[in-house]
Amino acid sequence: MKTFTYRTATDTAGGLEPGAAFLAGGTNLVDLMKLGVATPDVLVDVTRLGLDEVTSLEGGGLRIGAGVRNSDLAAHPAVRRDFPVLSQGLLAGASGQLRNMATTGGNLLQRTRCRYFMDATKPCNKHAPGTGCPARQGDHRNLAILGGSEHCIATHPSDMAVALVALDAVVNTSQRSLPVSDLYRLPGDDPSRDTILDHGELITSVDLPALAMPSTYRKVRDRASYAFAVSSIAAAAKVADGRVTDVRLAFGAVAPKPWRALIAEEALRGKPATRESFLAAADAELAAAEPLKDNAFKIPLVRNLVASVLEGLTS
Amino acid sequence: MTATARRAVGQPLQRVEGPDKVTGAAKYAAEYQVDGDLAYAWVVQSPVARGRLADVQVDPLLDVIAVLWHGNALPLEDSDDPELAVLQSDRISYRGQAVALVVARSLEAARRGAQELSLTIEKEPHDAVLRTDDPDLYTPDVVNPSFPSETSAGDVSVEAPVAVDVTYTTPALHNNPMEPHATTALWSGDDLILYDSNQHPAGVAATVGALFGLEPDQVHVVTEHVGGGFGSKGTARPNAVLAAMAAKVTGHPVKLALPRRALFSMVGHRTPTIQRVRLGATADGVLQVIDHEAYSQSSRLFEFAEQTAVATRHMYAAPNRRTGHRLARLDMPTPRWMRAPGEAPGMVALECAMDELAVALDMDPIELRVRNEPTVDPDSGKPFTSRHYVECLRQGAARFGWEDRDLRPRQRREGDWWIGTGVAGATYPTMAQPSTARVRDLGTQEFEVAIAAADLGTGARTILTQIAADELGVPVERVRLRIGDSTLPPASVAGGSSGSASWGWAVTGACRALRETGKSEAVFDSSELIAEQEKEGKHAFGAHFAEVRVDAVTGEVRVSRLFGMYACGRILNPRTARSQFLGGMVMGMGMALHEEGVLDPAMGDWVNHDLAEYHIPAHADVESVEAEWLDEQDTSLNPMGSKGIGEIGIVGSPAAILNAIWHATGVRVRDLPARLDKILPYL
Numbered sequence: 001m002k003t004f005t006y007r008t009a010t011d012t013a014g015g016l017e018p019g020a021a022f023l024a025g026g027t028n029l030v031d032l033m034k035l036g037v038a039t040p041d042v043l044v045d046v047t048r049l050g051l052d053e054v055t056s057l058e059g060g061g062l063r064i065g066a067g068v069r070n071s072d073l074a075a076h077p078a079v080r081r082d083f084p085v086l087s088q089g090l091l092a093g094a095s096g097q098l099r100n101m102a103t104t105g106g107n108l109l110q111r112t113r114c115r116y117f118m119d120a121t122k123p124c125n126k127h128a129p130g131t132g133c134p135a136r137q138g139d140h141r142n143l144a145i146l147g148g149s150e151h152c153i154a155t156h157p158s159d160m161a162v163a164l165v166a167l168d169a170v171v172n173t174s175q176r177s178l179p180v181s182d183l184y185r186l187p188g189d190d191p192s193r194d195t196i197l198d199h200g201e202l203i204t205s206v207d208l209p210a211l212a213m214p215s216t217y218r219k220v221r222d223r224a225s226y227a228f229a230v231s232s233i234a235a236a237a238k239v240a241d242g243r244v245t246d247v248r249l250a251f252g253a254v255a256p257k258p259w260r261a262l263i264a265e266e267a268l269r270g271k272p273a274t275r276e277s278f279l280a281a282a283d284a285e286l287a288a289a290e291p292l293k294d295n296a297f298k299i300p301l302v303r304n305l306v307a308s309v310l311e312g313l314t315s
Numbered sequence: 316m317t318a319t320a321r322r323a324v325g326q327p328l329q330r331v332e333g334p335d336k337v338t339g340a341a342k343y344a345a346e347y348q349v350d351g352d353l354a355y356a357w358v359v360q361s362p363v364a365r366g367r368l369a370d371v372q373v374d375p376l377l378d379v380i381a382v383l384w385h386g387n388a389l390p391l392e393d394s395d396d397p398e399l400a401v402l403q404s405d406r407i408s409y410r411g412q413a414v415a416l417v418v419a420r421s422l423e424a425a426r427r428g429a430q431e432l433s434l435t436i437e438k439e440p441h442d443a444v445l446r447t448d449d450p451d452l453y454t455p456d457v458v459n460p461s462f463p464s465e466t467s468a469g470d471v472s473v474e475a476p477v478a479v480d481v482t483y484t485t486p487a488l489h490n491n492p493m494e495p496h497a498t499t500a501l502w503s504g505d506d507l508i509l510y511d512s513n514q515h516p517a518g519v520a521a522t523v524g525a526l527f528g529l530e531p532d533q534v535h536v537v538t539e540h541v542g543g544g545f546g547s548k549g550t551a552r553p554n555a556v557l558a559a560m561a562a563k564v565t566g567h568p569v570k571l572a573l574p575r576r577a578l579f580s581m582v583g584h585r586t587p588t589i590q591r592v593r594l595g596a597t598a599d600g601v602l603q604v605i606d607h608e609a610y611s612q613s614s615r616l617f618e619f620a621e622q623t624a625v626a627t628r629h630m631y632a633a634p635n636r637r638t639g640h641r642l643a644r645l646d647m648p649t650p651r652w653m654r655a656p657g658e659a660p661g662m663v664a665l666e667c668a669m670d671e672l673a674v675a676l677d678m679d680p681i682e683l684r685v686r687n688e689p690t691v692d693p694d695s696g697k698p699f700t701s702r703h704y705v706e707c708l709r710q711g712a713a714r715f716g717w718e719d720r721d722l723r724p725r726q727r728r729e730g731d732w733w734i735g736t737g738v739a740g741a742t743y744p745t746m747a748q749p750s751t752a753r754v755r756d757l758g759t760q761e762f763e764v765a766i767a768a769a770d771l772g773t774g775a776r777t778i779l780t781q782i783a784a785d786e787l788g789v790p791v792e793r794v795r796l797r798i799g800d801s802t803l804p805p806a807s808v809a810g811g812s813s814g815s816a817s818w819g820w821a822v823t824g825a826c827r828a829l830r831e832t833g834k835s836e837a838v839f840d841s842s843e844l845i846a847e848q849e850k851e852g853k854h855a856f857g858a859h860f861a862e863v864r865v866d867a868v869t870g871e872v873r874v875s876r877l878f879g880m881y882a883c884g885r886i887l888n889p890r891t892a893r894s895q896f897l898g899g900m901v902m903g904m905g906m907a908l909h910e911e912g913v914l915d916p917a918m919g920d921w922v923n924h925d926l927a928e929y930h931i932p933a934h935a936d937v938e939s940v941e942a943e944w945l946d947e948q949d950t951s952l953n954p955m956g957s958k959g960i961g962e963i964g965i966v967g968s969p970a971a972i973l974n975a976i977w978h979a980t981g982v983r984v985r986d987l988p989a990r991l992d993k994i995l996p997y998l
Contacts, residue, residue: 001423001426001427001430002427002430003423003427034426036430039408113927113928115913115922115923115928116922118925118928119922119924120430120918121360121362122918122922129382134915134917134918136915138915138916138917138922139913139915139922139923141913141992191869220871220909221871222909222930222935222990222991223908223909223930223932223935223936224873224933224935224936225933225934225935225936226927226933226935227930227933228993230992294992297991297992297995297996300995301869301870301991301992301995302997304868304869304995305868307870308731308868
């Protein structure tokens with residue numbers, strides 16, 4: 001792997017020289033460096049900045065330090081009690097060892113596991129802009145049906161981020177605060193950038209507003225553990241008098257970013273909490289899907305998931 | 316404990332090297348500290364599937380000791396295995412082939428050097444896809460190791476009252492031992508020392524020595540511990556040759572551990588197969604026709620013709636039978652042995668087709684099998700020395716809870732789960748190969764038993780200790796077993812489920828000779844006895860049972876129970892045997908549900924080449940898995956009365972799972988692995 005220099009960050013002001021990268025748990029970046037896909041000259045370790053606490057916010061919310069480890073966050077009593085969708089999402093991801101290392105900020109910024117992106121010997125518009133996307137003709141069974149472009153159909157791999165998008169979480173960086181759903185950008189004609197963050201912009205924490213609804217996370221995968229999602233869903237819903245009064249839905253592994261299903265949510269508000277409503281809402285969201293030969297199965301899969309998970313939450 | 320004969324074999328002795336392994340004292344090939352200025356090598360793999368490597372340019376600023384490629388590599392002597400003619404030609408025969416080797420003072424520098432190398436390649440069009448209409452398909456003269464490609468009896472074109480005609484496909488599978496193929500190589504004058512991870516130290520010494528023009532006694536291969544091989548370490552692999560060459564050229568001892576990615580192309584894999592099976596039966600389920608045709612692939616380099624349909628020759632009686640093999644030569648890596656080569660994919664097709672026939676007959680699938688039990692081996696016409704297949708089915712059914720099973724699919728539902736059960740037969744040939752063992756009375760009440768065997772982690776060292784203890788009439792504590800070294804008396808390969816039989820035979824002979832002669836040393840070579848032995852009619856059998864549940868919402872499959880009942884002769888050590896059976900069954904689960912080299916035809920490459928993307932069962936996938944065995948007595952096999960058990964667990968277990976998926980859901984998956992997207996549309 002490419003020789004690099006290492007230093008520890010001393011403050012949360014962010015800022016990086018060209019060619020430098022922040023290092024947190026390293027569970028993704030170090031792999032990419034070994035593979036020659038990421039080639040930073042400098043690593044700046046941000047795990048000693050004291051960003052490893054979960055604190056309460058006024059009104060029942062939580063502030064999660066960017067350095068909080070995934071396993072600690074999943075086990076945090078307030079997360080388990082008030083935000084089960086997040087705890088479940090975290091525990092559905094990776095393995096125990098990886099969750100012990102991976103951080104909140106790093107999890108948000110992990111890269112796609114598209115098999116072409118992960119292989120420096122193959123073309124990929126994300127790791128080598130302009131070389132093309134072989135996935136459309138090649139292996140795309142687990143790639144995007146929503147939000148992709150002719151240049152890239154990668155999926156975002158995080159489970160945690162899907163839950164955070166459903167929770168209307170806010171990301172605080174060294175420069176600004178923004179909704180987590182605005183953190184990510186779609187590939188369009190520049191798949192090389194996954195987020196809108198500037199070079200050297202450091203995520204310092206994530207804020208969770210209070211959630212007054214039951215919530216859950218459901219992940220579908222090809223084996224029972226240690227596999228990225230084939231599709232996943234983060235959901236929260238409230239019902240009064242048999243009607244949906246509030247709902248949050250986000251999909252994982254179907255798009256280049258955690259996919260907030262705003263169309264489905266809109267279609268559900270005020271509607272009877274029935275399987276028919278749920279399926280109609282899913283269909284409304286999935287109408288924009290542009291599947292390829294081998295990933296079209298994700299449409300009925302997500303549709304089933306929406307109905308099944310919402311039935312569970314509202315029954 | 317007192318020393319009485321016939322006591323250790325059959326006991327669940329713990330692995331004798333277990334403490335060394337769990338404390339980290341056991342050394343693997345890449346872990347030896349060697350004298351001298353150790354260098355590290357990283358292999359450069361071809362980024363194209365077919366073409367010519369015209370030039371390699373090395374940035375002079377790169378921190379490397381040497382870059383070897385065909386333009387500067389050491390010329391090697393000819394080899395039977397073209398995969399070992401590393402860096403000898405400008406031809407590129409598959410993507411992932413070793414085209415250069417970078418040697419540096421650190422692993423990181425070698426890896427970086429490999430990534431920075433500039434290759435000038437003339438790329439050519441390639442063909443990477445196995446298909447039944449390939450005009451270049453041919454019938455190989457023989458299939459591995461030396462079976463006729465085609466067999467035929469009667470007329471398979473006869474019309475039977477009830478028939479199935481089905482095609483099953485299995486993908487490329489990759490052995491993926493935990494320990495990668497690794498070699499630490501050093502030269503001592505003109506002598507070569509290799510610390511190498513393999514299944515046959517003596518074979519590796521002979522093969523690698525011949526490539527460098529060395530006499531057999533000039534090569535010393537040390538293979539003390541091996542972290543699995545599953546067949547892919549059965550012969551010398553390119554890593555041993557590359558490391559030896561690099562050490563010779565640079566004058567440094569050289570360590571080369573192949574990265575996981577290279578294991579997917581450079582060391583062998585299980586060929587993809589396309590298999591058509593036609594079965595015909597009378598209305599009461601008596602087979603009239605068995606017709607099994609298997610398509611598989613090999614590389615341009617080397618004809619490797621997997622014996623996919625051979626197991627079918629021994630399973631069921633029918634007047635009209637045919638098996639055949641067709642082979643395609645593609646611009647893809649050379650397949651090699653992988654646990655139960657032939658039997659594992661072949662029995663998927665046969666045993667799933669039998670299930671489909673049982674459905675067509677509206678008959679219990681166990682009854683169908685029992686009804687077609689042959690009285691003699693259908694292939695040779697000779698009797699089986701022992702079989703007990705029906706007993707495995709019957710007793711396995713009782714243990715598993717098969718009674719009152721509803722023949723109809725899609726009858727059991729618990730919440731979102733469809734639940735079903737399936738059965739499939741298992742078989743594996745019983746073999747033994749010539750080996751030599753030596754025993755010495757150390758004069759301290761202890762005995763040293765030496766044989767150049769390799770223990771892949773399966774318990775060979777332990778079992779040989781037990782066998783020797785009984786033959787010497789001493790407790791196991793008094794036996795010092797030496798294996799894993801090519802300079803010891805020659806042993807056959809740890810393959811074909813034949814290690815215990817082959818080596819145990821030699822050890823038995825040596826220990827008996829010591830006792831009978833009263834001398835302080837005895838050597839025994841089993842070659843003559845094995846040459847005289849009847850080979851036909853010797854097979855292990857078994858039956859696999861699976862209970863699965865399939866999520867009606869998602870199509871996800873979980874295996875609630877997996878059970879194997881085996882007839883494998885005398886079980887030498889129930890602890891290590893159980894582990895082998897369970898491991899085979901879990902690997903069978905992977906074959907049924909998870910494992911697949913995903914081919915990108917345009918790239919000529921399997922695009923998933925790490926253990927994150929090439930799925931094998933995780934712990935959470937394994938719920939209940941159990942193995943039991945019959946007390947089978949067969950004195951015609953070898954002095955221990957044992958049959959090989961290393962591979963039979965993966966034979967039939969995938970079919971049992973696929974058959975259970977059908978029973979749960981009514982969905983018949985004929986294209987492995989049975990992932991959710993192949994099931995969900997039909998739920």
